[in-house]
Amino acid sequence: MSTPLDVGMTLPVMEPDLAPAMLRDWAERIDAGPYSSLCFGERIAFDNPDALTLLGAVAAWTGRVRIATTVVVPQLHDPVLLAKALATGDQLSGGRLSVGLGVGGREEDYAAVAADWSSRTMADLAERAGVLRRVWAAENLTGATRPVGPRPVRPGGPELLVGTLGHRIVRHAARWADGLAGMSLTADVDETAALFDVARAAWAENGRPAPRLTTSFWFALAETSPDPRGQIHRHLRHYMNWLPPALVDALAPTAGFAGSLDQLRALLDRFAAIGADEVQLIPTSDDPRQVDLVADLLGG
Template structure:
């Protein structure tokens, strides 16, 4: 099983130097991918702008968006931006797509909250692929380029926790960009089984099965569970604090490297192709400890 690492883009006041240092270390390390997601009404970097920077800062590591919300973008402009990123990184891009769960993000860009549906997500995914194939979807004199690095464009993963959403995406997605809030292995196994069955029903190749979870290490934090809690208080700022406080004691992983290795083995036993670890601090010592553990 592959193990990727998410950039600390949701940490408070994260700067360009921190992002560049993390990106360089991930690219030089044993990690299978570098990932980051999108929010609008938040103090994180713009995901599409960051894609260009990460493409320029790396030479080896695959890049994954976990996730982009197409409803927040013009679909043709999004296709152009993603194709550009795919060319800049030499075809190392995988695009996770999801409908998002924050109404304030939709409001911030004037997007219609009623488009937050899996059917709309699938339609927008198909538009991306049509643009990447060179179809003139706009009716303008010429189609929109550039073409992506790879014929057909980057692989598309669906970001979801839902069984129905996942099954509905089998017709267009290449796999799952999952997220485990509380390391519930049973729920992850069930979702993986839904994906396998749905993809088999379409006659398409078996789906790529990925998931992710927050982590904090005892080797780099005096209070790893408190570190997770602090991160969630900042990141989940659209949820009442009382709910976040109730979630924090069991959210993600907080423990030693040995415990993390054991947790990753359990996800591997479920058939996960990749787990992407989500840091709850921008402390670079985590990179060194993880690199040693995974080497």
């Protein structure tokens, strides 16, 4: 591949009928390949693995690759316990953790853990990000006999990226985030470039170092599926179960990337050209051949 762009691979945690051995196989393949990150996200009212428990397993299964949570919703957790869990994952992985934070968009996830839906604000997210950093700095927030540990490997703790598609949220997050854990529903390069420009300007206006700019999109390969567009459609019908099926069916024809490896190479080159630091691919099936084929593409 002709671009220096970093490429991460997401575990297929939102696929049905997951087996622990399959997740470990994927993690080991990703760690062995040229991938920059191994990624996974959080949902509560769904049949996916718990993200914080999975973090410990992935830390044990891998030894090289960055581990990226894309994203965790801190409003669904006690902030001190979340800080402890993430610091533990960072310790177990030798400092390889990257934390994406977002407010989430599923009211049923908030209801499942009796979280306050009205806390789904950027101000609350910023406050909770601040709690994470204060705990990681060994500040005693609890009044206990000693601060809550363990301490993360990196001074100050793992990087915190804001997970969003929105320009207004990006501007707000420039005050506290280290960068952007973006997502493009349609793998739209121009749309992503506009979001990156907003982020660069907002970070500069706030006197912050240049943000780390990442994005992600669903993908399906012609080399592993006779109907890659249909594969994405089936995945979205399962994953987007909180939405009316008609809305999912309307999105599916243009969602993500469905095509050949050569077409994927061209798309990744376009993301490199707009200054993306990393693109994180989101699989729409659990076929491990995808990991190896994209690894060959990146290595070749």
